[in-house]
Amino acid sequence: MSMVVSPMLTGELSLVEPGKRILKSTILTMNLDDGMQIRYTDAKRMGQIYYLESDRLDEITRVADQGPDVLDAPLNLPDFRAALKRYRGEVKGVLTRGQLVAGIGNAYADEVLWEAGIFPFRKVTRLSGEEVMRLHEATYRVPTDAATKLQEIFGADHPRKERKFLSVHGKSGSDCPKCGSVISSVKSRQRDTNFCRSCQPGTMFE
Structure with a gap:
């Protein structure tokens, strides 16, 4: 059993x-x-x-339906690009669904997309080749860097919900660490999405 x-x-x-x-x-x-x-x-x-x-x-x-764990060996860029083509929804929803990669929740999806400079509500079918490349890099680097940072601060027994060190998630109204613009917050599908409108330009309707 x-x-x-x-x-x-x-x-x-x-x-x-x-x-x-x-x-x-x-x-x-x-x-x-x-x-x-x-x-x-x-x-x-x-x-x-x-x-x-x-x-x-x-x-x-x-x-x-679960995809490979985001902290395991990453997909190479061609395989990541091919896997992404199976989806047509908003890029944040694709990241959090767990089928492309497993282990990215609401908070880290915000961090990944901010690092990649991609509007969270952008349709994956509208992403350019360069944006897919940035998304691929950020998808694996952000969670890996976060896991390393948590272990450095707290050791192996770290608090799972620690969020203070994140750049944009939960930081609505704060200054963007990259450009200094105000971090925005949009509530959609019962979850908060935080992003920088300057670093991640886009519109809700495409």
Whole structure:
């Protein structure tokens, strides 16, 4: 049997001692042979937990459709370009869907697109060859640099939700680190998107 946890936005697994206070957001507790516990918490209850036979994992849609992890060996530019051609939606939605690459959520999609200088609501079919090249580079470099930075600051046991060091996400009203313009915020599909209108020019309707 196998267990698959899809934590979504607020789900989190923690290794704790049995005596530690159980939070209201605790969904599942698993007792280990060494006396420790693994607890799954999810404040917004958006995640999913699957427990099924190991040979049925491909029946889980999010697992079967998931792309390669963004922190693994990156796709080369030709393969990335070919994979991107399968999609027709907005570039931020393509990044966060997890099918092109897995592991980029709302916050890091903002960071990737700001680094690449691409308007978040741009259709992927409208991206130029140069923009695809910049997107490819930023897609892998931004999460890798962030993981390295978090480990340098906090060590291996770093807080998963640390966002203070990000450049644009959650920084609405602040100055853009590149050009000094004000960081904008647009709420779309129940999530905030932060970007610089000067560094990432574009319109909502194309």
